[in-house]
Amino acid sequence: MNPIVMVHGAFVGGWSFERFRAPFEAAGHRVLTPDLRGHEAKAPGKAVIGLSMRDYADDLAEFCRNLAAPPILIGHSMGGLVTQLAVRRVQPKAVVLLAPSPPWGMAGWSVEEAMTAFGAQMASLMSNGAVEPSREVMRGYTLDRMTQAEAQPILARLRPESAQALRETLNWWLDPFMTTSVGSGPLPAPSLVISGEADQVHPATTGRLVAERIGGAFLSFPKMSHWLIGEPGWEQVAQAALDFIGQEARAAA
Numbered sequence: 001m002n003p004i005v006m007v008h009g010a011f012v013g014g015w016s017f018e019r020f021r022a023p024f025e026a027a028g029h030r031v032l033t034p035d036l037r038g039h040e041a042k043a044p045g046k047a048v049i050g051l052s053m054r055d056y057a058d059d060l061a062e063f064c065r066n067l068a069a070p071p072i073l074i075g076h077s078m079g080g081l082v083t084q085l086a087v088r089r090v091q092p093k094a095v096v097l098l099a100p101s102p103p104w105g106m107a108g109w110s111v112e113e114a115m116t117a118f119g120a121q122m123a124s125l126m127s128n129g130a131v132e133p134s135r136e137v138m139r140g141y142t143l144d145r146m147t148q149a150e151a152q153p154i155l156a157r158l159r160p161e162s163a164q165a166l167r168e169t170l171n172w173w174l175d176p177f178m179t180t181s182v183g184s185g186p187l188p189a190p191s192l193v194i195s196g197e198a199d200q201v202h203p204a205t206t207g208r209l210v211a212e213r214i215g216g217a218f219l220s221f222p223k224m225s226h227w228l229i230g231e232p233g234w235e236q237v238a239q240a241a242l243d244f245i246g247q248e249a250r251a252a253a
Helices: 022-026 053-065 078-090 111-126 135-142 148-156 163-170 204-214 234-252
Strands: 004-007 072-076 094-098 191-196 217-221
Touching (some): 004 053, 004 078, 053 078, 072 078, 078 094, 078 163, 094 234, 135 148, 191 204, 191 234, 204 217
Parallel strands (some): 004 072, 072 094, 191 217
16 A cells, blocks of 8 residues: 555644544554654754745655655645645645645635734744744644643644744745745546545635645634544544545546
């Protein structure tokens, strides 16, 4: 089987897939969950200063080049955008994006998205280049369907994020270099976007538009929010991804 590379979002690390990876490994896949640059557990907070989304995408492409077979890419949130940026260089067998950040040129479709973009801009302007995580915001918008006991281990492991990467992701209209552009035309791999209909970070409407932009399929889960990789119902999300991967493998056979 082709290896699966899972790409994490902002303020976390590869550990965020600790629960989500299990069904894929049970199905026989080798699962890799690399930390984006500066997100390693022992890395100092300042390690992310000055890092761009382009750096993250370059690192993902290089990581995949060292694999023995073309991977299947699964990206969550900001990691979904990193995945989109690397796809044309990686040429993966399939792509699954979970509540992905949209690429350059796509406006948010909710008040919450607009507020997040504004907050990221203000935080990055006032930071030294590394934005500290807001556990209150994370608890209220990303981990909102989890109990305090479930959320606490995640909140305890949050780490700073690159101010530059956040600006490029959430305030693309201020980036004349179009850093998060995914190029023209569909992505060169079968793609599936999965969203939660209760997601206030990247709503299902945004996910549907991302799917249209990259030429992929779209699937939404009622009542689910942003932490599709671990909130109640994550098993159904994982199964949907496995079903898609299996369908594409059978189609290519």
